[in-house]
Amino acid sequence: MIKFDNVSKIYFDKLPxxxxxxxxxxxxxxxxxxxxxxAGKSTLLKLIIAEIMPTNGQVYFEDVDxxxxxxxYVPELRRRIGSVFQDFKLLPNKTAYENIAFTMxxxxxPEDEIDVDVPHILDLVGLDDKYxxxxxELSGGERQRVAIARALVNQPDLLIADEPTGNLDPLxxxxxxxxxxxxxxxGTTVILTTHNKGVIDKLSKRVITLDKGHLVRDDKEGRYVI
Amino acid sequence: xxKLKRVIKSGLTxxxxxxxxxxxxxxxxxxxLFVVGALILxxxxxxxxxxxxxxxxxxxVTLEPAINxxxxxxxxxxLEALPEVKTVIxxxxxxELATFKERHSDNPLLMQSLEEVDNPFGAxxxxxxxxxxxxxxxxxFLNNYDQRSTAGGSNFGVIDQISYKKDVVDKLxxxxxxxxxxxxxxxxxxxxxxxxxxxxxxxxxxxxxxxEISVMRLVGADNPYIRGPFIVEGITAGVIAxxxxxxxxxxATLWIRSVTAxxxxxxxxxxxxxxxxxxxxxxxxxxxxxxxxVSSVLAIGRYLKV
Numbered sequence: 084m085i086k087f088d089n090v091s092k093i094y095f096d097k098l099p100x101x102x103x104x105x106x107x108x109x110x111x112x113x114x115x116x117x118x119x120x121x122a123g124k125s126t127l128l129k130l131i132i133a134e135i136m137p138t139n140g141q142v143y144f145e146d147v148d149x150x151x152x153x154x155x156y157v158p159e160l161r162r163r164i165g166s167v168f169q170d171f172k173l174l175p176n177k178t179a180y181e182n183i184a185f186t187m188x189x190x191x192x193p194e195d196e197i198d199v200d201v202p203h204i205l206d207l208v209g210l211d212d213k214y215x216x217x218x219x220e221l222s223g224g225e226r227q228r229v230a231i232a233r234a235l236v237n238q239p240d241l242l243i244a245d246e247p248t249g250n251l252d253p254l255x256x257x258x259x260x261x262x263x264x265x266x267x268x269x270g271t272t273v274i275l276t277t278h279n280k281g282v283i284d285k286l287s288k289r290v291i292t293l294d295k296g297h298l299v300r301d302d303k304e305g306r307y308v309i
Numbered sequence: 310x311x312k313l314k315r316v317i318k319s320g321l322t323x324x325x326x327x328x329x330x331x332x333x334x335x336x337x338x339x340x341x342l343f344v345v346g347a348l349i350l351x352x353x354x355x356x357x358x359x360x361x362x363x364x365x366x367x368x369x370v371t372l373e374p375a376i377n378x379x380x381x382x383x384x385x386x387x388l389e390a391l392p393e394v395k396t397v398i399x400x401x402x403x404x405e406l407a408t409f410k411e412r413h414s415d416n417p418l419l420m421q422s423l424e425e426v427d428n429p430f431g432a433x434x435x436x437x438x439x440x441x442x443x444x445x446x447x448x449x450f451l452n453n454y455d456q457r458s459t460a461g462g463s464n465f466g467v468i469d470q471i472s473y474k475k476d477v478v479d480k481l482x483x484x485x486x487x488x489x490x491x492x493x494x495x496x497x498x499x500x501x502x503x504x505x506x507x508x509x510x511x512x513x514x515x516x517x518x519x520x521e522i523s524v525m526r527l528v529g530a531d532n533p534y535i536r537g538p539f540i541v542e543g544i545t546a547g548v549i550a551x552x553x554x555x556x557x558x559x560x561a562t563l564w565i566r567s568v569t570a571x572x573x574x575x576x577x578x579x580x581x582x583x584x585x586x587x588x589x590x591x592x593x594x595x596x597x598x599x600x601x602x603v604s605s606v607l608a609i610g611r612y613l614k615v
Contacts, residue, residue: 194311
């Protein structure tokens with residue numbers, strides 16, 4: 084489903100963020116990418132959704148080289164990949180309901196589907212009583228649930244999450260991770276980056292370890308080892 | 310269709326929720342449109358005043374008292390045939406005498422001496438040119454005409470006197486020209502300045518939303534769908550601003566009427582404003598919409614590249 088082929092990324096002639104990284108991710112996998120801050124984890128995810136261009140190498144999403152896509156086809160790619168970010172990236176002037184509806188509207192989904200799916204997905208992430216709250220009226224955990232609901236509502240083939248629990252307390256972290264596991268169980272491929280050792284060790288799923296831009300480990304049922 | 314509905318709804322909702330930011334856009338747009346409206350009305354007032362002054366400038370030709378009326382009629386027809394001439398007004402010797410008597414009725418000596426002679430006045434032609442700059446051509450024509458009639462065998466010319474204050478007319482022409490140039494330059498500068506301020510303000514309001522725009526990109530919205538609501542916001546601000554500036558222009562015309570009450574030839578701006586309300590409103594509305602749209606489109610462009 085995802086293939087990195089000798090990918091390097093250098094920001095403005097500084098130290099490389101990624102160096103000759105190659106790996107494959109199959110459909111249905113749950114992959115954690117770990118490493119210190121600055122190891123290149125976020126860069127790797129940004130490359131998948133074509134937010135940035137690689138300096139060298141190719142990134143494939145289902146046989147499509149995502150960086151050869153024309154600018155106007157990028158939104159289509161992003162609708163097939165749900166993204167969750169550490170800072171949630173919710174639209175501040177829209178309610179929880181509207182934030183999710185926006186993603187469906189942008190994908191051109193009809194009104195009746197939106198009316199059914201948005202409440203459904205909000206209930207699923209446990210926000211059935213917060214439909215009309217604005218992001219500033221929600222707690223960090225609740226915001227991240229909205230963000231996850233938004234990432235899932237278009238039924239993506241792949242979910243990527245960049246430090247999704249970085250701003251959350253341990254209990255909320257546990258709840259959010261349970262949601263990710265459920266999503267993976269129904270067949271969605273999940274890639275998440277984290278430097279939370281507890282999270283990784285409890286998952287016992289595939290772990291890719293980055294260090295200073297190099298891929299140093301790739302373990303089938305990995306633990307957090309740095 | 311459904312997309313358009315969503316874009317409009319989203320634009321209006323954003324406009325309402327970001328009311329503080331929207332107020333800033335409305336404020337600068339109102340200022341710009343008020344300036345545009347005031348300049349339109351001002352130029353119409355200036356134009357009417359200048360036309361009034363121009364129409365006061367004429368050439369007065371006094372004809373020899375002895376010539377017969379057919380000659381006068383001929384000259385009048387020839388003058389009217391000239392492209393430079395707008396109108397020729399004929400005053401008969403009797404009318405001239407009557408006017409003179411009326412003006413000097415309190416001078417018994419003059420009245421008495423008039424009684425003793427025949428009507429000393431010749432007929433008079435008042436010539437109004439299409440443009441004050443044409444008076445030189447008209448005077449040349451009249452001088453030539455006089456010479457021709459003398460050469461043609463008459464003992465005397467047809468024309469007794471051509472009265473035309475060349476220096477005054479030239480000065481007036483210069484003043485009119487200068488006021489038109491200054492008026493135009495100031496208008497263009499003011500409009501450019503207001504457009505610049507408007508554009509910058511709208512660019513700032515969109516700058517505030519740059520994070521939001523990048524989030525929209527990241528969750529898969531395409532550029533037209535992101536741009537749409539911002540354009541709707543720009544149009545809404547333009548429409549509201551044009552309505553406000555129409556309201557503001559009314560007291561402005563009242564004020565101009567009161568301070569220019571004594572100015573010759575100026576039209577009544579208040580009644581002009583009232584009778585031309587739809588036209589002025591449409592001009593401001595269209596300007597507001599174009600300004601709001603173009604500013605939004607230009608300002609948002611740079612944030613759509615993520």
